[in-house]
Amino acid sequence: MSHRSTVSPSARATLSRVALVPGWVASVTVVAPFLAGVSIPPALQYVPLVVSAVLLGLPHGAVDHLAVARTRGERPDWQAIARIFALYGVVGGAYAVAWFLAPAAAFVLFIAVTWFHWGQGDLYALLALADADYLRSLPQRVGTVLVRGGLPMLVPLLAFPAWYRRVATDLVSLFAPDAAAAIGWAFRTDVRTALAIAYGALVAATLAVGLARADARRPWLLDAGETLGLLAYFVLVPPVLAIGVYFCLWHSLRHVARLLLVDDDATAALENRDPTTALSRFARDAAPLTAVSLALLGGLYFLVPNPPGTVPEWVALYLVFIAVVTLPHVLVVSIMDREQGVWV
Ligand SMILES: CC1=C(/C=C/C(C)=C/C=C/C(C)=C/C=O)C(C)(C)CCC1
Numbered sequence: 222m223s224h225r226s227t228v229s230p231s232a233r234a235t236l237s238r239v240a241l242v243p244g245w246v247a248s249v250t251v252v253a254p255f256l257a258g259v260s261i262p263p264a265l266q267y268v269p270l271v272v273s274a275v276l277l278g279l280p281h282g283a284v285d286h287l288a289v290a291r292t293r294g295e296r297p298d299w300q301a302i303a304r305i306f307a308l309y310g311v312v313g314g315a316y317a318v319a320w321f322l323a324p325a326a327a328f329v330l331f332i333a334v335t336w337f338h339w340g341q342g343d344l345y346a347l348l349a350l351a352d353a354d355y356l357r358s359l360p361q362r363v364g365t366v367l368v369r370g371g372l373p374m375l376v377p378l379l380a381f382p383a384w385y386r387r388v389a390t391d392l393v394s395l396f397a398p399d400a401a402a403a404i405g406w407a408f409r410t411d412v413r414t415a416l417a418i419a420y421g422a423l424v425a426a427t428l429a430v431g432l433a434r435a436d437a438r439r440p441w442l443l444d445a446g447e448t449l450g451l452l453a454y455f456v457l458v459p460p461v462l463a464i465g466v467y468f469c470l471w472h473s474l475r476h477v478a479r480l481l482l483v484d485d486d487a488t489a490a491l492e493n494r495d496p497t498t499a500l501s502r503f504a505r506d507a508a509p510l511t512a513v514s515l516a517l518l519g520g521l522y523f524l525v526p527n528p529p530g531t532v533p534e535w536v537a538l539y540l541v542f543i544a545v546v547t548l549p550h551v552l553v554v555s556i557m558d559r560e561q562g563v564w565v
């Protein structure tokens with residue numbers, strides 16, 4: 222399959238380690254104090270999300286203008302770049318307007334889109350970096366996307382509804398302080414119980430079908446271990462901290478690895494067992510549009526009806542900005558998925 226053809230097995234093994242291990246180590250490290258009953262001050266819990274604006278998080282999407290052409294084996298020319306800029310302008314622009322007109326609905330869309338997108342990122346990683354050959358059918362892949370995306374988007378809602386609600390209210394209140402009441406239903410016990418039962422059944426069914434179809438045990442064990450490990454992580458660690466760390470060191474790092482595999486100069490460095498050079502290529506590619514994004518975020522401050530004052534409110538503004546760029550970003554990654562045969 223085309224998602225694993227470009228580099229030698231040993232270069233791919235190096236990259237898999239660089240892409241997967243930091244996320245494992247970080248989640249175990251972050252979960253440890255909570256298991257030990259040590260509480261981390263809420264102000265500190267915002268740090269990873271703030272850091273994500275310059276390290277891995279925001280930058281992981283700042284190479285989208287180059288990614289599609291490279292995935293097709295072409296050098297990105299100005300027309301290819303202009304097409305992606307237009308996509309961001311039209312799709313991101315329309316969604317930005319939607320935040321002003323219907324912030325509660327825009328928030329629900331943000332959760333749904335991120336659920337799909339973080340799931341699709343993990344599906345790619347399973348296929349391309351972890352040899353998950355047992356994910357043979359489309360229903361299995363759809364199930365895996367829903368399971369993997371549900372870990373960061375649904376499990377925190379089930380385990381920490383008050384935290385989740387506070388952040389949701391912070392986002393929506395930038396536009397309309399009363400609008401958050403419209404999503405109160407999502408935090409009700411009966412709704413959360415129904416979601417928990419349905420999601421639990423989906424996790425069990427998806428892993429069971431995978432096990433039945435797995436010729437080699439190791440990739441399945443890795444998938445099940447990651448899934449159950451992240452389940453425990455998002456049950457134990459409060460959402461702002463848990464999602465901040467996951468965004469940088471899980472989702473974004475895996476996507477950066479994927480970007481390196483379509484960049485000829487980066488793959489050459491990987492063949493020389495030099496992941497540092499490969500990563501610095503990414504940093505160089507991502508720097509300009511990361512800077513532009515931060516400037517646009519500054520501009521958004523002047524546009525929202527209730528501009529932020531506190532750190533949580535600034536993070537809320539940042540999350541709205543992230544939401545706006547995530548929609549076109551998901552379209553770019555979905556084109557990569559199609560080019561690379563991720564959806565069978
Ligand atoms: C912290 C936190 C949230 C953060 C969501 C984030 C950070 C989404 C990012 C999506 C991206 C960047 C997708 C592209 O790769 C929620 C769910 C809104 C509410 C609960 C607390």
Ligand SMILES: [Fe+2]
Pocket residue numbers: 281282338342472476550
């Ligand atoms: Fe992404």
